[in-house]
Amino acid sequence: xAASLRVREAAExxxxxxxxxxxxxxxxxxxIPAALxxxxxxxxxxxxxELRSMHRAGNSNAGITQSGKPGDIVDVWLPAxxxxxxxxxxxxxAGETILADLSxxxxxxxxxxxx
Numbered sequence: 001x002a003a004s005l006r007v008r009e010a011a012e013x014x015x016x017x018x019x020x021x022x023x024x025x026x027x028x029x030x031x032i033p034a035a036l037x038x039x040x041x042x043x044x045x046x047x048x049x050e051l052r053s054m055h056r057a058g059n060s061n062a063g064i065t066q067s068g069k070p071g072d073i074v075d076v077w078l079p080a081x082x083x084x085x086x087x088x089x090x091x092x093x094a095g096e097t098i099l100a101d102l103s104x105x106x107x108x109x110x111x112x113x114x115x
Contacts, residue, residue, distance in 0.1 A: 001055045001063065004029035017101040021094060028090035032083055033064045040068025 004026045011022035030048055037047035051070040054062035063073040 001030065001033055001051050002060055005052065005055055018098070021098045021101065024097065025090065025094040028094065029087075031090070032086060036064040037068050037070075040064075040066075042068040 007022055007026040007029065011019045011026065014022060033051055034044040034048055038044045047064060047068070047070055051062055051064065054070055059072070061072045061074075062070055065071040065073065
C-alpha cells in the first residue's frame with residue numbers, strides 16, 4: 001500500500017497519459033491487499049479504504065491481517081514468490097502501456113514532476 005500511495009502522489013504532479021499510466025500502476029499495486037481481503041470474505045473496497053487511511057496516518061506496518069481486516073502486520077507469513085511475480089507482471093504491463101501511449105514522445109520525471 002505504501003508504494004501505491006507514493007505512485008499516486010507522484011501522479012498528482014503529472015498530466016495527460018503519463019498520469020493515467022501512473023494511476024493505473026498504483027491501482028495494480030493494490031491488487032494484493034484487495035485479493036487478501038476478498039479471499040477472507042471481507043469487502044475489498046472497505047478494506048482498501050481503511051488500509052489507505054492507516055498508511056496516510058503514518059502506520060507503515062499496516063496491511064491485511066490473517067483475519068482479512070486491515071491492521072498491523074505481525075507474524076504473517078506470505079510466500080515471497082507471489083508478490084514478486086505480480087509486481088513484475090504489473091510493472092511490465094505499465095511499461096508497455098506507457099511506451100504505446102507515448103508514441104515517440106519522451107517524458108521525464110525530475111524531482112517528482114513530469115516534464
